[in-house]
Amino acid sequence: MSDTEFSTDQTDKTEQLRARLLDWFYRDRRNLPWRGEISPYRVWISEVMLQQTQVVTVIPYYERFLEAFPTLTDLALASLDDVLKVWEGLGYYARARNLHNAARKMVEKWDGDLPDNYVDLLSLPGFGHYTAGAVASIAFGEVVPAVDGNVKRVIARLFAIESSVKQGEGAVQVQNIATELVDPQQPGDWTETLIEFGALICLPRSPRCPDCPVQDLCQARQRGLENTLPVRASKKPLPHYDVTAAVIRRPDDDERLLIAQRPPDGMLGGLWEFPGGKRQLDESLPECLRREIREELGVEIEVGEPLVTVKHSYTHFKITLYAYHCRLVSGDPQALQVADWRWVTLAELDTYAFPRTDEKIIKALHQ
Ligand code: SF4
Numbered sequence: 218m219s220d221t222e223f224s225t226d227q228t229d230k231t232e233q234l235r236a237r238l239l240d241w242f243y244r245d246r247r248n249l250p251w252r253g254e255i256s257p258y259r260v261w262i263s264e265v266m267l268q269q270t271q272v273v274t275v276i277p278y279y280e281r282f283l284e285a286f287p288t289l290t291d292l293a294l295a296s297l298d299d300v301l302k303v304w305e306g307l308g309y310y311a312r313a314r315n316l317h318n319a320a321r322k323m324v325e326k327w328d329g330d331l332p333d334n335y336v337d338l339l340s341l342p343g344f345g346h347y348t349a350g351a352v353a354s355i356a357f358g359e360v361v362p363a364v365d366g367n368v369k370r371v372i373a374r375l376f377a378i379e380s381s382v383k384q385g386e387g388a389v390q391v392q393n394i395a396t397e398l399v400d401p402q403q404p405g406d407w408t409e410t411l412i413e414f415g416a417l418i419c420l421p422r423s424p425r426c427p428d429c430p431v432q433d434l435c436q437a438r439q440r441g442l443e444n445t446l447p448v449r450a451s452k453k454p455l456p457h458y459d460v461t462a463a464v465i466r467r468p469d470d471d472e473r474l475l476i477a478q479r480p481p482d483g484m485l486g487g488l489w490e491f492p493g494g495k496r497q498l499d500e501s502l503p504e505c506l507r508r509e510i511r512e513e514l515g516v517e518i519e520v521g522e523p524l525v526t527v528k529h530s531y532t533h534f535k536i537t538l539y540a541y542h543c544r545l546v547s548g549d550p551q552a553l554q555v556a557d558w559r560w561v562t563l564a565e566l567d568t569y570a571f572p573r574t575d576e577k578i579i580k581a582l583h584q
Contacts, residue, residue, distance in 0.1 A: 234375070234431055235400045235407065241430045242410035245417070247272075250279055252409070257331040257356035258289045264351045265312050265343065268365075272416070278307050290329045293320040297487055301570035308573070310485055315343025333357045351412075355405035362395035363408045367415030372398075373447035374419060377436035382447045457535045461506040462493035462578060463543040465518055467560050474562075474582075475545070476569065477513060477555040484531075489569040491540060491578055492555065502539050513555050516548035525581035527574050540578045 246252065249272065251263035262282060266275045285303045286292040292300070297317055304313035319341040323331060332338055334357065338349040350363030362368075369382040372391045380387035400407040418425050424443050426432050437443045465475040477492040479485050494509035496502060503520035510518050521542040528537050550558045561569070566579050 230434055231398060234398065234434060237430045237434075238410050238414055239400065239403065239406060241418075242406065242413055246409070246413050247417075250276060255356065257333075257352065259283065260356040261331060261348075261352050262316070264348050264355075265316055266307065268312065268348070269309055270307060274307070278304070288329075289320050289323060289331070292317060293324040293329070297481075298570065301487055302568070305570040306573060306576070310488060310572075312343060314481070314486060318342040319344065331356065333359075335359055335361045351408055354399070354408045358405055360399050360401050360404045362392070362399050363412075364392060364395045365412070368395060368411050370421060370447050371411060371415045371419045374424070374437035374443055375431070375435050377440055377442060377446065379442075379446065379448065381450060383450070387447075455530065455533065455535050457537070459496040459502065459505075460494065460536045460538045461496060461502050461509065462491040462538055462540040462575070463506050463510055463518060463520070464491055464524055464540060464578065464582065465510070465543045465545055468545050470560075472562050473560040474566075475514075475550060476559055476561055476566070477552075478557040480554075480556050485572050487556070487570075488572050488575075489559075490571060490575045492558075493538075493540075503541070506541060506543070510543075513553055514548075514558060515551040515553050517546040518543045519546050525578055527577045529574050536574070538574050538578075540581070 251259055263275070263279055266279055266282070282303050285299070286295055295317070297314065300313050300317045301310065304310065307313075322341055323329060326332075327337075331352065332341075333353075335349050335353040338344045338352055339346070344352075347363050347365045350361045353359040353361050354363060369388075369391050372378065372394050373382045373387070376390075376394055378387050378390055380390075382388055382391045398407070398411075418429050422444075426435070426438050426443055429435065429438070432438050435443070437446045463475075467473040467475070475492065476489050478489050479487060481487050492510055492513050493506055494513070496505040497508075500508070506520050507518060510516060521544060524540040524542050526537060526539055529535065552558055559569075563579075563582060571579065
């Protein structure tokens with residue numbers, strides 16, 4: 218086969234893939250609150266929320282977020298505490314901090330609008346290649362790809378890429394194919410099509426090949442590789458840590474509990490919590506708690522009865538969190554290794570944003 222014949226075949230396949238997948242999308246797409254949305258601000262919020270999070274989980278958060286911050290300027294003018302409170306429970310809190318930070322930069326530099334192109338979007342906090350590509354194509358019609366894990370999987374199967382698509386040569390191959398595939402007439406619809414196709418038909422496990430509109434063009438299907446591609450690296454078990462948390466009552470008013478705010482940078486930054494931390498080797502749980510509270514807040518406590526034990530998995534590790542009732546023995550709290558601290562009543566806890574683990578401690582306190 219000559220180069221010309223090869224490239225004609227490829228062009229033909231690209232056109233067929235675009236036409237059939239777009240047809241499928243226009244016919245079978247789900248009716249989602251952000252679908253058909255042309256407000257760049259709304260496109261951006263939905264794309265950020267959908268990273269690492271299922272559609273059904275996102276819908277109520279998306280609606281609540283837009284009610285609280287209807288415009289980009291409203292978001293920029295809000296306090297980070299208010300943004301985190303609305304985000305509470307959605308996880309991956311760096312996304313909320315980056316949204317807030319990026320909104321402020323857009324007000325400073327772009328008069329309260331999103332910049333209308335991939336390169337400028339990519340310069341903002343929280344915009345990686347995927348988010349910049351998705352917003353640029355969906356909201357501004359720029360002919361750029363948006364490659365996330367779903368799109369990598371779909372392309373790995375359609376083109377039978379047998380090396381890892383997460384990095385190296387396989388990742389470059391996916392990026393090149395994704396760039397070639399973007400429909401120049403409807404780049405935004407094309408971005409949504411690939412995402413929807415990965416979510417409804419070319420599923421991570423057990424792809425629905427008999428219902429697939431491009432099964433005759435799919436090289437993985439033709440070679441019986443649809444259930445083995447993309448190749449998966451064997452997963453190492455996640456490390457596990459024991460973590461403690463203290464529910465400390467104020468000596469002169471035992472209705473008030475001590476909460477601390479995590480430093481703004483780093484994991485769960487800016488959220489409030491019952492203070493405590495990771496157990497060190499050969500340390501008992503009460504010893505760990507006394508040390509952590511001394512280091513973080515400069516006070517001495519007496520550790521009492523256990524309150525609740527919470528198991529939780531994060532992306533890179535798992536924890537078992539042991540919460541204890543505690544009493545302040547000496548000292549006044551100081552923000553040594555925390556951003557801030559407060560004495561609050563059980564009812565007032567509702568106005569602060571907590572991670573999911575601490576929400577379970579609050580639930581136990583209400584019982
Ligand atoms: S035939 Fe199967 S594996 Fe191939 S694209 Fe369609 S759903 Fe995915």
